[in-house]
Structures are given as C-alpha cells and as structure tokens.
Amino acid sequence: MKSGSFMLEKSAKIFVAGHRGLVGSAIVRKLQDQGFTNLVLRTHSELDLTSQSDVESFFATEKPVYVILAAAKVGGIHANNTYPADFIGVNLQIQTNVIHSAYTHGVKKLLFLGSSCIYPKFAPQPIPESALLTGPLEPTNEWYAIAKIAGIKMCQAYRLQHQWDAISGMPTNLYGQNDNFHPENSHVLPALMRRFHEAKANNADEVVVWGSGSPLREFLHVDDLADACVFLMDQYSGFEHVNVGSGVEVTIKELAELVKEVVGFKGKLVWDTTKPDGTPRKLMDSSKLASLGWTPKISLKDGLSQTYEWYLENVVQKKQ
Numbered sequence: 561m562k563s564g565s566f567m568l569e570k571s572a573k574i575f576v577a578g579h580r581g582l583v584g585s586a587i588v589r590k591l592q593d594q595g596f597t598n599l600v601l602r603t604h605s606e607l608d609l610t611s612q613s614d615v616e617s618f619f620a621t622e623k624p625v626y627v628i629l630a631a632a633k634v635g636g637i638h639a640n641n642t643y644p645a646d647f648i649g650v651n652l653q654i655q656t657n658v659i660h661s662a663y664t665h666g667v668k669k670l671l672f673l674g675s676s677c678i679y680p681k682f683a684p685q686p687i688p689e690s691a692l693l694t695g696p697l698e699p700t701n702e703w704y705a706i707a708k709i710a711g712i713k714m715c716q717a718y719r720l721q722h723q724w725d726a727i728s729g730m731p732t733n734l735y736g737q738n739d740n741f742h743p744e745n746s747h748v749l750p751a752l753m754r755r756f757h758e759a760k761a762n763n764a765d766e767v768v769v770w771g772s773g774s775p776l777r778e779f780l781h782v783d784d785l786a787d788a789c790v791f792l793m794d795q796y797s798g799f800e801h802v803n804v805g806s807g808v809e810v811t812i813k814e815l816a817e818l819v820k821e822v823v824g825f826k827g828k829l830v831w832d833t834t835k836p837d838g839t840p841r842k843l844m845d846s847s848k849l850a851s852l853g854w855t856p857k858i859s860l861k862d863g864l865s866q867t868y869e870w871y872l873e874n875v876v877q878k879k880q
C-alpha cells in the first residue's frame with residue numbers, strides 16, 4: 561500500500577475487532593477524532609470471532625476495506641498461568657479466522673496486535689524486533705506468546721505468498737480507560753488501582769502486592785498506542801513486526817508507590833512472594849517506530865491520574 565493513503569480514506573469501511581476492550585475502544589476514539597466515518601463494530605455476542613463460519617459470513621456481507629484486530633483473550637500473569645488452554649486456543653482461533661477471512665474477502669490492509677511477551681524471557685534489553693524466536697519464553701505466558709507469534713508469522717506468510725498487506729504491532733504493557741479492573745485476572749496497574757482505592761475507602765492499614773516488587777515493566781498509555789496504530793496503518797507496510805513502547809520502565813515497587821500516591825492511600829505495602837514475578841525485565845527497543853516518525857506523548861504520572869479519574873467516574877460511581 562502506498563504510504564499515506566489510509567489517512568486519505570476517511571469514508572473507507574474499517575472493522576475494529578474488539579471495540580469495547582481497552583485497546584479497541586481507544587482505537588475507535590482515535591479514528592473518530594481523525595474523521596473516519598465508516599467503522600464496522602460487533603460486540604462479542606453479536607459476532608463470536610472463534611466461529612470460523614460466522615467470521616466468514618461477516619466478511620462476505622460487510623466487506624471491510626481495512627481491519628484492526630484488537631480482539632483477543634487477554635489477562636495478567638495470574639489469568640495467563642491459570643487458563644493456558646484458553647490463552648493459546650481462543651487466540652489462535654480468533655486471529656486465524658479474522659486474518660484468513662480478511663485476506664479472502666479482499667481487505668486492503670490488516671493490523672494484527674501482539675504483545676511484548678512474544679520475546680524470550682532473557683532477551684537483550686532494550687528488546688529489538690530481531691530478538692523474536694531467539695530463546696525460551698517466560699513460562700507464565702508462553703501459551704499466549706505462542707499464539708501471538710503464530711499471528712505475526714501468519715501475517716508474514718500471507719505477505720510472502722499473496723503479497724497481502726498484513727502488518728503486526730507489538731505493544732508493551734498498556735493501561736487507561738476501559739481497562740479490566742478484575743481483582744485477580746487483570747494486569748498489575750488496574751489491579752493495584754482498584755486495590756488501593758478499596759483499601760482507602762475501607763480505611764485499611766495495608767495493601768497486598770504480588771511478587772518481590774523487583775520486576776521491571778514498561779507502561780504505555782492506550783491513547784498513545786491507538787495513535788501508533790493509526791500511524792502504522794498509514795505509514796508502515798513492512799514484513800517485520802514493529803515494537804510500540806514508551807521507553808520508560810519502572811519496578812513493580814515503584815509502580816505500586818506511584819499508584820498509591822495517585823489514589824491517596826496512606827497505609828503500607830505488603831509483598832506476597834508466593835505469587836510469581838514473571839519476566840524480570842521487558843523494555844522494548846522502539847527505535848524502529850521512532851525512526852518512522854512516531855513517539856509517545858503521555859507520561860506515566862499523567863496517564864495514571866487520568867485513568868484514576870476515569871475509574872472513579874465510570875467504575876466506582878456507577879456501582880453506587
């Protein structure tokens with residue numbers, strides 16, 4: 561595809577799969593802000609993407625021009641560890657159905673989203689795209705990682721065999737509005753936001769945080785990720801996947817202190833070291849994306865405050 565043509569097609573039909581999730585909803589907001597007028601959206605109950613026949617008839621009927629695949633079985637370290645069959649099986653089904661039907665029904669370009677967990681547990685830091693498949697994976701998320709690696713390879717194989725414009729973006733750990741705040745199955749940032757909020761509301765003395773606190777994680781606000789996705793749809797048509805990170809990493813202990821401050825909890829932290837730490841460090845090398853001309857804008861501190869405001873208005877107040 562000619563670089564720059566996506567942004568010129570504001571009325572082209574775009575299927576954003578997973579539009580009610582953290583990432584999909586941010587992509588919809590970004591596309592609407594940019595003036596795109598023809599988004600095709602289906603909830604999970606309207607279209608189960610694990611059903612090959614339903615996905616086939618959806619593409620045959622709707623014939624979208626572009627596809628952004630943000631639907632997946634997603635969760636934090638505990639969910640990945642507890643439901644390995646779902647994380648490999650559901651993700652392989654969704655991405656295989658969507659990528660294959662998109663190709664067969666003439667979609668012009670597709671963006672597949674993976675994750676930084678595709679890289680080896682002890683990859684060089686910061687992790688370049690070339691580290692893929694150079695070593696063993698982190699056991700807590702290898703099932704999800706294998707599905708995501710298969711998605712990247714499927715896009716590459718369809719590009720090679722059919723000259724089809726399927727690209728892959730690899731986001732680092734994300735957060736923001738519409739995140740999953742489940743106490744056990746979510747990622748660390750929303751889990752801690754909820755736990756500190758509830759501890760403050762209940763005048764509790766302490767909050768339990770999982771693991772040793774020493775793992776390092778890189779966080780990117782989902783609005784930055786959505787901006788990067790639109791940028792890639794417009795500007796990138798290469799074979800290799802592209803890392804999308806903030807370049808800023810914190811230890812889990814530092815993150816917990818930051819969330820505690822934003823929420824205004826005054827008690828102490830207690831570390832539950834029976835819980836897994838997962839990958840010791842996964843800072844992505846996002847210089848390829850930077851060299852294409854994209855950089856993130858939202859700092860972790862601002863993003864945390866914004867997310868907590870959203871949580872108060874949309875989760876806490878709605879429960880009352």
Ligand SMILES: NC(=O)C1=CN([C@@H]2O[C@H](COP(=O)(O)OP(=O)(O)OC[C@H]3O[C@@H](n4cnc5c(N)ncnc54)[C@H](OP(=O)(O)O)[C@@H]3O)[C@@H](O)[C@H]2O)C=CC1
Nearest residue numbers: 578580581582583604608609610631632634675731733734
């Ligand atoms: N969150 C993060 O930190 C990161 C996310 N990513 C990637 O970004 C993408 C989106 O993740 P995120 O937004 O966080 O996930 P969410 O869980 O917030 O959203 C996933 C979306 O997919 C939908 N979905 C799941 N299964 C099906 C199905 N069988 N049929 C139709 N829709 C389905 C969900 O609908 P419903 O809720 O109704 O089931 C939901 O809308 C994923 O590919 C993920 O790997 C990458 C790196 C980090």
Ligand SMILES: C[C@H]1O[C@H](OP(=O)(O)OP(=O)(O)OC[C@H]2O[C@@H](n3cnc4c(=O)[nH]c(N)nc43)[C@H](O)[C@@H]2O)[C@@H](O)[C@@H](O)C1=O
Nearest residue numbers: 635636637640675677701746747748751770771836837838
């Ligand atoms: C995005 C990425 O997300 C997952 O990988 P992860 O980065 O390890 O995910 P996480 O956010 O769940 O944990 C980060 C760290 O934080 C610690 N931690 C402390 N307290 C809580 C806590 O309360 N909840 C959680 N979940 N973690 C906690 C936790 O022990 C770990 O050391 C992948 O499975 C995969 O889905 C993937 O691609």
